[in-house]
Amino acid sequence: MIDSIPAQLYTDVFNYIVLGLIVFAVFESFSGVLFKPEIRGVNNIVGCIVLIGLILYMGLRPVSVNFGDTVVYAQSFYRLQMDTDNFRILSDGEWVFNTLMLWFAKYSNIHIFFLFCSTVYVGTLWWALKRIFREDYLIPFIVAIGMFTFWSYGVNGIRNGMAASLVILALTYRQNITVLVILSLLGVGIHKSMYLILVAAAIAWFAKDSKIYLGIWVACIFFSLIAGSWFTDMLANSNLIEDDRFTSYLSGDNTRNIFSSTGFRWDFLIYSAIPVAVGYYFIFQEKYTDKFYIWLFNIYLMTNAFWIMVIRANFSNRFAQISWFLIPLVLIYPFFMKKFWDDQPVKIGSIVIISYLYTFYLMFFR
Numbered sequence: 001m002i003d004s005i006p007a008q009l010y011t012d013v014f015n016y017i018v019l020g021l022i023v024f025a026v027f028e029s030f031s032g033v034l035f036k037p038e039i040r041g042v043n044n045i046v047g048c049i050v051l052i053g054l055i056l057y058m059g060l061r062p063v064s065v066n067f068g069d070t071v072v073y074a075q076s077f078y079r080l081q082m083d084t085d086n087f088r089i090l091s092d093g094e095w096v097f098n099t100l101m102l103w104f105a106k107y108s109n110i111h112i113f114f115l116f117c118s119t120v121y122v123g124t125l126w127w128a129l130k131r132i133f134r135e136d137y138l139i140p141f142i143v144a145i146g147m148f149t150f151w152s153y154g155v156n157g158i159r160n161g162m163a164a165s166l167v168i169l170a171l172t173y174r175q176n177i178t179v180l181v182i183l184s185l186l187g188v189g190i191h192k193s194m195y196l197i198l199v200a201a202a203i204a205w206f207a208k209d210s211k212i213y214l215g216i217w218v219a220c221i222f223f224s225l226i227a228g229s230w231f232t233d234m235l236a237n238s239n240l241i242e243d244d245r246f247t248s249y250l251s252g253d254n255t256r257n258i259f260s261s262t263g264f265r266w267d268f269l270i271y272s273a274i275p276v277a278v279g280y281y282f283i284f285q286e287k288y289t290d291k292f293y294i295w296l297f298n299i300y301l302m303t304n305a306f307w308i309m310v311i312r313a314n315f316s317n318r319f320a321q322i323s324w325f326l327i328p329l330v331l332i333y334p335f336f337m338k339k340f341w342d343d344q345p346v347k348i349g350s351i352v353i354i355s356y357l358y359t360f361y362l363m364f365f366r
Contacts, residue, residue, distance in 0.1 A: 073114075131172045279300070
């Protein structure tokens with residue numbers, strides 16, 4: 001455990017480190033050296049250092065209320081340590097995560113367990129980005145780390161973060177259905193919210209017209225403005241999804257969550273619209289036809305549209321995050337996969353700044 005940094009300052013230190021990485025990415029982009037072979041070699045080394053350092057820093061944090069649900073997970077872990085039964089495969093809905101926690105409770109300790117969780121969360125995301133961007137993965141990795149929810153889903157919504165990283169990795173195996181399915185099953189076995197991404201991915205696999213999804217996304221904004229409260233109440237009171245946690249996200253008390261106050265969240269909607277605008281530009285203006293990117297864009301539109309429908313829910317950020325996990329990919333993918341402009345590295349630096357603006361505001365001015 002890293003106890004040399006006070007728990008109350010731990011997150012602030014992380015935010016300053018991320019700010020430094022963003023400055024590094026912007027400087028490298030604006031200097032015009034981004035795609036030079038020697039820079040790519042350096043970036044691969046820096047990326048590995050960032051990966052290992054982040055896993056250790058996040059995973060070996062103190063067990064403290066400063067990290068939200070870290071203490072809740074710790075309480076569950078300690079209860080399992082007192083379980084006198086032999087180790088077994090647990091059979092409930094999120095059996096992968098619960099079985100893993102039981103194994104670590106029986107044979108290890110809480111700090112190694114959290115280190116394992118951070119390894120899955122950060123490591124599989126790093127792996128996914130490396131599979132996509134190959135030797136150019138560092139800046140996409142920094143963009144992902146710079147998202148304002150990244151730290152929270154490593155230390156607070158731990159299951160969500162682990163599951164999402166696994167599912168993102170699964171999506172990169174679009175040409176290998178067996179691996180895609182195995183990783184997806186592990187993802188939903190850690191957190192059931194990933195069913196939404198996977199259902200959207202299955203639909204987008206067959207129906208590929210982004211105009212349809214974009215139209216639905218826009219229509220959901222107007223519907224939510226007119227009848228969003230009714231829809232949220234109806235969904236919370238129905239038996240359509242038999243999950244107490246799902247219902248509590250829609251109607252539970254939210255006095256402790258600073259990121260998800262009730263009402264129509266125009267700030268979150270604008271934040272969500274940035275990748276929509278970027279995807280619209282590349283697909284409809286530049287006629288970008290990359291199948292993987294169009295698939296991701298359509299998945300994002302569907303999952304984000306669902307959140308817009310329940311935007312007034314007390315914990316609407318839990319639903320928004322399902323789509324927000326995809327934002328780094330939707331934002332940055334075309335910039336690294338095809339040359340559109342002579343000054344493309346400068347454009348990459350600009351998108352890095354844009355992607356970080358909301359995080360910068362929340363972390364340093366709110």
